[in-house]
Amino acid sequence: MGHQGQDSTQYEQRIVLPGCGEMTGKVQIKIELSHFAEKEQDMKLKKTMSMMKTKNQTTNLHSKPTQKGVTMNIKRLLVAMIAMLFAVSATFAAGTSAGTVITNIAYGNYTDVNDFAMPQVQSEETTTTVAQAAGVVISATENALSMTGVGSVYYTVTVTNNGNGTDNFVLTDVVTYVPGGDSEYTATMFVDANGNGSYDGGEAITETGSLVADGTFTFMVWVDANPNPSGASDLDVITVDVTATTSVPGSTVADSETLTTTVNIPFITLSKSVSVVGGGQPVPGATLEYTIVVTNAGSGNSPSVTVNDPLAAALTYANVYAVTGDVTSAAFSQEGNIIYFALGALGAGQSATVTFQATIN
DSSP, X not given: OOOXXXXXXXXXXXXXXXXXXXXXXXXXXXXXXXXXXXXXXXXXXXEEEEEEEOSSOEEEEEEOOOOOSSOOOHHHHHHHHHHHHHHHHGGGOTTOOTTOEEEEEEEEEEBOTTOOBOOOEEOOOXXXXXOOOOOEEEEESOSEEEEESSSEEEEEEEEEEOSSSOEEEEEEEEEEEESXXXXXXEEEEEOOTTOSSSOOTTOBOSEEEEEOTTOEEEEEEEEEOTTOGGGXXXXXXXXXXXXXXXXXXXXXXXXXXXXXXXXXXXXEEEEEEEEETTSSOOOTTOEEEEEEEEEEOSSSOEEEEEEEEEOOTTEEEEEEEEEEESOSOOEEEEETTEEEEEEEEEOTTOEEEEEEEEXXX
């Protein structure tokens, strides 16, 4: 003898994650019994999972009936639902603070065959503690500068903690230069405590100190040609690789910034020639004219160039001189048998020509 009826069960799942909003999921199970024999009943199981909603996402999942029989395994469906909700919620965990405890309980509501509400059921509570994920970005305000002359330059560097917990980043620097070696230049990382924009003793650092998530730490890197400025050469290229490494146990997360300094040093060359004024032989009483070509063959400017020429004992300065070329001012002076030409500034690639006359005694 056949009969028909309906038995429906509804389960509801709520999860709240800090910073991710609330998630709600429902499972509704309908069992339909229609015209089947007492010993051989045909059950159609319909499952509809819907209304999985978050602040930013809605997911609707449907499945076709796949099981026959009148036995309904509520526990298995409940576990499946919880697992699916956790899979969705995991995509919203990025950025959650380290140490945050996530707790979760699933609840089920259902009715019997006569549509009477049955007592609510619940799952055991699950607990998850968010682990720390290290992250760091290091960047310089400018990462390429020129060192004019044998001196120093300063870089401003910032470390940002983009992990999900407080971290202390270890700072290291490696100095190299072309054409080779690493002994002529030094780099010092420091915090400009007094704000004077230069390095003062006692300010050097090797770590950022405790830095909260999304926090920043700014310091300076001093690149210097000392203590051996004579080892510096024009167009030397100095590289300083500055690295910030996490202190989170078991993590090797790090980031680096390369600072490139090009040395621009003036390089003065002199070329001298002599001729007899009016031609003829360089005999006693003849006048000689000396020509000195002064060239800045370097890539850096020289703010002050002076040429001096000690005259031989057989010569007497004839009080005639001239300065031409890439100079705006020049001054002559004499001390004993030495004559001086103060040419002033001479830029990279510029030159000046000095001529003066002397008589053979």
